[in-house]
């Protein structure tokens with residue numbers, strides 16, 4: 210069992226990149242992915258347990274809330290969480306705090322990956338993708354130093370009741386979005402979309418992706434298609450993809466990533 214465990218959800222790699230940056234500075238860390246039910250839920254031997262995740266629709270992505278409830282943590286373990294978002298924090302940190310009781314929390318804005326709803330360049334405060342990446346790296350350094358020293362946050366994360374409402378409305382939009390998936394002639398039938406979909410919602414039929422109704426809106430298929438052949442309606446055709454350059458489609462399909 211590793212000394213530290215970071216539970217991470219990541220749709221386009223930015224949170225996984227941050228989790229890896231933190232883990233490299235902590236050493237001896239298992240990053241357990243939460244895109245599907247986590248491979249390891251018994252974290253009772255870990256000294257530090259963390260959560261790194263994006264804001265999706267004002268709240269936690271996918272089934273993350275329910276997955277976190279299944280995780281067992283030792284009573285004396287140090288618990289921390291870091292959220293990435295584009296424009297606003299939402300209620301994700303508050304929800305995790307309610308479930309596990311956080312010792313430390315932090316957050317950072319990165320560029321929007323929700324290219325279906327928001328323009329790609331959205332980031333608060335506005336800056337270039339390169340500068341935003343530098344900011345995220347610095348944040349990872351700050352968080353790792355705090356977590357290593359087991360620093361405690363003075364305040365609780367903000368509750369933001371309005372975002373709890375947005376978050377429940379967002380999940381109800383998934384079936385509507387599913388109907389809008391389109392595949393262009395650029396598709397080469399490589400199957401990346403089928404392998405990366407955390408819900409197993411994409412199946413290749415005659416070499417082309419077919420979409421079921423069990424979508425959680427992560428847009429990994431849109432972001433990581435090597436030919437940019439998958440779109441949601443017409444709007445994403447015009448929007449730049451923004452997968453994290455340090456995280457591959459294969460990385461996102463892993464269940465546990467160990468960092469020494």
Ligand SMILES: Cc1cc2nc3c(=O)[nH]c(=O)nc-3n(C[C@H](O)[C@H](O)[C@H](O)COP(=O)(O)O)c2cc1C
Nearest residue numbers: 220221222223224263264266267295296297322323
């Ligand atoms: C489906 C979806 C919903 C999102 N919703 C929000 C949101 O409500 N508020 C916000 O500020 N950012 C939102 N974002 C932006 C992400 O939180 C941000 O880009 C984050 O860095 C993505 O991390 P990831 O690459 O690890 O998934 C959303 C992104 C996606 C894909």
